[in-house]
Every structure is written in structure tokens, then in C-alpha cells.
Amino acid sequence: MKIFTNEQIRSIDRYTIENEGVTSLELVERAATAIACELISRWRPSHRICIFAGPGNNGADALAVGRMLIEQGYNVEIFLFNIFGKLSDECAYNRKRLLEIDNADFTEVVGGNFQPPDLSSDVVVLDGLFGSGLREPLTGGFQSLVSYINGSEAYVVSIDVPSGLFGEWNENVLSRNVVHADLTLAIQFPRLAFFIVDNAEFIGEWKVLDIELSQQEIKSSPYDYFLVEKSDARNMLRPRGLFTSKADFGNALLVAGSYGMMGAAVMGARAALRSGVGKLTVHSPRCGYNILQASVPEALFQADHHDIAITDITLKHDYNAVAIGPGIGTHDVTKKALESFIISHSSGKPLLLDADALNCISQRRHLLDALPPLSIITPHAGEFDRLFGEHNTAEERLKTAIEQSAYYQIIILLKGRYTAVVRPDGKIYFNSSGNPGLATPGSGDVLTGIIASFMAQGYIPAVAATLGAFVHGYAGDIAAERHGRYGVLASDVAECTGRAIRDIMQ
Numbered sequence: 001m002k003i004f005t006n007e008q009i010r011s012i013d014r015y016t017i018e019n020e021g022v023t024s025l026e027l028v029e030r031a032a033t034a035i036a037c038e039l040i041s042r043w044r045p046s047h048r049i050c051i052f053a054g055p056g057n058n059g060a061d062a063l064a065v066g067r068m069l070i071e072q073g074y075n076v077e078i079f080l081f082n083i084f085g086k087l088s089d090e091c092a093y094n095r096k097r098l099l100e101i102d103n104a105d106f107t108e109v110v111g112g113n114f115q116p117p118d119l120s121s122d123v124v125v126l127d128g129l130f131g132s133g134l135r136e137p138l139t140g141g142f143q144s145l146v147s148y149i150n151g152s153e154a155y156v157v158s159i160d161v162p163s164g165l166f167g168e169w170n171e172n173v174l175s176r177n178v179v180h181a182d183l184t185l186a187i188q189f190p191r192l193a194f195f196i197v198d199n200a201e202f203i204g205e206w207k208v209l210d211i212e213l214s215q216q217e218i219k220s221s222p223y224d225y226f227l228v229e230k231s232d233a234r235n236m237l238r239p240r241g242l243f244t245s246k247a248d249f250g251n252a253l254l255v256a257g258s259y260g261m262m263g264a265a266v267m268g269a270r271a272a273l274r275s276g277v278g279k280l281t282v283h284s285p286r287c288g289y290n291i292l293q294a295s296v297p298e299a300l301f302q303a304d305h306h307d308i309a310i311t312d313i314t315l316k317h318d319y320n321a322v323a324i325g326p327g328i329g330t331h332d333v334t335k336k337a338l339e340s341f342i343i344s345h346s347s348g349k350p351l352l353l354d355a356d357a358l359n360c361i362s363q364r365r366h367l368l369d370a371l372p373p374l375s376i377i378t379p380h381a382g383e384f385d386r387l388f389g390e391h392n393t394a395e396e397r398l399k400t401a402i403e404q405s406a407y408y409q410i411i412i413l414l415k416g417r418y419t420a421v422v423r424p425d426g427k428i429y430f431n432s433s434g435n436p437g438l439a440t441p442g443s444g445d446v447l448t449g450i451i452a453s454f455m456a457q458g459y460i461p462a463v464a465a466t467l468g469a470f471v472h473g474y475a476g477d478i479a480a481e482r483h484g485r486y487g488v489l490a491s492d493v494a495e496c497t498g499r500a501i502r503d504i505m506q
């Protein structure tokens with residue numbers, strides 16, 4: 001699903017109005033119908049619903065929902081904040097329609113002496129104060145109203161976006177100036193802000209409501225941000241023909257493991273094999289020999305000269321993919337080996353670096369310059385900050401990822417609830433699969449194995465990273481069904497990878 005900016009949404013909106021014979025009022029009516037249906041499916045008519053409407057079309061949506069709920073016999077109290085004496089045409093029209101209803105509990109707030117209603121835990125607040133037309137962070141009376149809503153026990157549903165939150169970047173926005181929604185009903189598209197963890201407390205659960213804006217315009221509009229869903233992963237996956245051999249599915253090298261961390265190599269290797277690599281070699285210290293041969297007999301073992309650490313990374317074959325990092329530790333000898341490998345890596349083929357490889361590079365940052373273009377690094381927030389400096393917010397971190405990805409021409413897969421695959425052209429692909437069960441030791445090693453396997457099979461690095469993240473999350477979802485979110489082990493995720501790919505392709 002494409003994620004558009006407010007400006008792009010306005011332009012798609014305009015295109016729909018100009019080319020599909022719909023008026024702006026009809027779009028408000030469609031949005032309100034979808035929101036009302038959602039509320040009706042969740043709460044009974046006896047439930048008290050308190051609606052706060054602002055002066056623009058977010059408010060128009062809210063007023064129209066109020067009318068629809070009253071018509072369905074709901075117990076609704078509506079407040080319209082017309083502080084500046086200026087309503088959008090759609091808002092004014094919907095105000096008029098509400099006033100035509102006998103006994104509607106409607107208050108228009110025009111000055112400062114507003115007495116807020118009691119918002120107890122059995123109240124549902126519908127927040128239609130501000131949506132995509134927000135100009136600047138909320139202040140004054142609106143700030144007080146937001147604080148009042150946030151301080152209440154009520155269940156809060158926000159229309160489009162929580163009021164006070166910008167759809168994209170929220171650098172100067174304070175938590176107290178934004179509605180903290182339990183549910184956000186986004187009109188037609190989710191927003192970039194939904195995928196940045198700093199905003200999770202504002203957005204709550206979210207759902208997209210389709211108001212049938214022009215599909216043609218949506219398809220042809222360029223985008224910078226994208227939410228990867230199952231159908232997108234299906235489109236990326238290539239079916240396997242009947243007349244194929246393992247030679248068709250690539251040859252990968254996984255440099256992984258050290259004394260006490262051989263599990264990382266095992267999990268990476270299992271995941272690579274379960275995601276269909278043709279041939280896999282694991283380069284590990286000698287201490288890993290028995291462990292790997294016994295637990296992943298399908299993989300070839302290539303012994304380092306050293307007993308307990310990796311000291312020598314050389315390519316003995318022309319591998320289609322080389323992944324380095326799971327469990328290698330940060331021994332000086334390993335850092336040296338990694339440094340000389342990256343500096344002398346002459347094939348120009350993109351590398352995949354994870355975990356301790358990133359920790360090693362963070363102490364030798366010049367190595368980032370030496371990475372072949374389109375190499376993939378897969379840091380979590382801590383590893384990212386060790387590489388690129390401390391960040392106070394996830395938003396700042398994402399902005400740095402966009403800059404650094406462009407600067408070094410590498411793909412940065414930033415792990416999180418919505419793992420972001422940041423590409424050098426500035427595009428970000430957010431992953432939608434996965435669950436908290438994936439926050440378990442070894443989970444990242446499994447992801448590395450999957451991405452390496454896809455790279456070896458000939459998927460271009462950007463696709464291998466995006467598809468790898470989706471398959472990993474999806475395998476985690478299957479594993480959580482079996483073992484629960486507390487009980488998922490990374491090895492379960494690795495084992496479920498093959499089934500995940502099958503289910504995605506069906």
C-alpha cells in the first residue's frame with residue numbers, strides 16, 4: 001500500500017472530484033458513512049458518544065458522523081469549535097444539517113468559556129478536531145481541550161489522524177498537544193507518522209477506511225513510502241518451476257558464530273535453507289564444526305584457522321551472496337579480518353552485514369565507505385546509533401537512515417515494530433508482518449539467513465531485504481500461533497520460514 005504525503009492526498013482528492021463526478025461533500029459523506037459503520041459495529045446505541053468537531057473537513061466528517069449516529073438512535077453529544085468564526089464549506093453544510101434535526105444535543109463553542117463534558121470510562125470520544133489540514137502544533141484552548149481528553153478515562157477514536165499530529169514528520173510536537181487515540185480511523189491511506197514508533201502512543205490501533213478515491217490516480221501517483229503487505233510479498237516471490245535444480249537457487253556464504261555464540265550461526269543457516277537457497281556454506285571458527293554439522297547437516301562447513309573466533313574471511317568460490325555477522329563477536333582478530341575482507345572485496349557484489357559485523361564497523365567507520373553499492377546493513381536501534389551517533393527519537397533515526405543510505409548508497413534495514421527498509425533513492429518500505437514474539441534472541445540471525453538466501457537466489461538487494469523482512473515477520477506470526485508470543489524461539493521462526501513462503505504464495 002502506498003503511503004502518501006498530505007499534499008499528495010489533496011491532489012488525489014482533487015483529481016477524484018474533477019474526474020470522477022464526485023463532490024467534496026460526497027467525499028465527506030463517504031468518510032462519515034465508513035466511520036459511522038465502524039462505530040456502530042463496535043458500540044451499541046445506548047453507549048454515550050461525545051463528538052468534538054473542528055472548523056475544517058475533519059470537523060465536517062465528525063458532524064456528519066454525529067448526524068448518522070443520531071439517525072441510528074445513538075446517544076450523541078456534539079461540540080463544534082468555531083473559535084475563529086470560519087468554517088470550511090463542508091463543515092458549515094454539515095452544521096446546518098445537524099441543526100435541522102430536532103433535539104440534537106449540539107453545542108457550538110465560539111468563545112473561551114467552554115465547559116467540557118464529563119468524560120468517564122464508559123464514554124467514546126470521537127476526535128474530529130484537526131486532520132490533514134493542521135498548520136502548526138496546537139496551542140491555547142485546543143491544547144487545553146486535548147489535555148482534558150487525554151486526562152480522561154474515555155475511549156478515544158480519532159478521525160484520519162489524532163488531532164495535533166502531523167501526517168509525516170513531528171519534530172516539534174509535544175505529547176501533551178496531541179490527542180492520544182485508542183483507535184485511529186485513517187481516511188483512504190495510512191500516514192508516514194503511523195510507522196514511527198514515537199507516535200504509537202497517539203495512534204493506538206489503526207484502520208484504513210476506503211472512500212474510493214480514484215484508483216487510477218492512486219496507481220499512477222509516485223510515492224516515497226510504502227507499506228508491504230502479503231499481496232506485495234506475493235508479487236515479489238518468484239514461483240519455482242518443475243525443471244529446476246539447486247544450481248538455480250544460488251550459492252550463499254554465511255560468516256557466523258564464535259565460541260559461545262554458535263547458535264547464531266545455526267539459526268542463520270537454518271533460516272537460509274528454509275527459504276530455499278541452493279547451496280549454503282557456513283564459515284565459522286573450528287569450535288563450531290560439531291555443532292553445525294550435527295544441527296544443520298545440509299550446510300557445508302568451512303573452518304576458520306582459529307578455534308574460537310573468526311580471523312580470516314576469504315572467498316574460496318564465487319558466491320552469489322555473502323552475509324557476515326551473526327554471533328561473530330567483536331574480538332580484535334575478527335575486526336581485523338572483517339576490515340581486510342571489506343577493503344579487498346573486489347567483486348563489487350553487495351554484501352549483507354548484521355549484528356556483530358555492524359558493531360565491528362562502528363569502531364571502524366571508514367569501512368562504510370568501502371561497502372559495495374547496494375550492500376545491506378540490518379541494524380536495530382542500538383546498532384544503528386553505534387554506527388551513526390545517538391538519536392533521541394525514532395523519527396530522527398529514520399531521517400538519518402534516509403541521509404546515510406543515500407550517502408553510502410547502501411540499503412539500511414532498520415529493525416522495529418514496522419521494520420523500515422530504507423533505499424538509497426529515499427524510498428522507505430515498511431514491513432507489516434510480525435508480532436512482539438519476534439523480540440527474542442536469535443531473531444535477527446534468522447532474518448540475516450533469509451535475506452542472504454533471497455540475495456543468493458538472484459533477488460536484487462532491495463527486494464531481498466523487503467521480502468526477507470516480510471517473510472521473517474510472517475514466519476514469526478505462524479510461530480506465535482503455535483507457541484504464543486511469550487514462547488516463540490528464533491529456531492521456531494527459522495523452522496516456519498518455508499511454510500510462511502508457501503502461505504504467502506497461495
Ligand SMILES: NC(=O)C1=CN([C@@H]2O[C@H](COP(=O)(O)OP(=O)(O)OC[C@H]3O[C@@H](n4cnc5c(N)ncnc54)[C@H](OP(=O)(O)O)[C@@H]3O)[C@@H](O)[C@H]2O)[C@@H](O)CC1
Nearest residue numbers: 013027028031055056057058130131132133134135136160
Ligand atoms: N482524504 C480525503 O480525500 C478526504 C479527507 N477528508 C477529511 O478532511 C480532513 C482535512 O480537512 P481540511 O483540509 O479542511 O483540514 P482540517 O484538518 O480539518 O483543519 C483545517 C482547519 O483547521 C485550522 N487549523 C489548522 N491548524 C490549526 C491550529 N494549529 N490551530 C488552530 N486551527 C488550526 C485551519 O485554519 P486555517 O489554516 O484555514 O487558518 C482550518 O480551519 C482530513 O483529515 C479528513 O478528515 C474527508 O472529509 C473527505 C475526503
Ligand SMILES: [K+]
Nearest residue numbers: 130159161163
Ligand atoms: K482528528
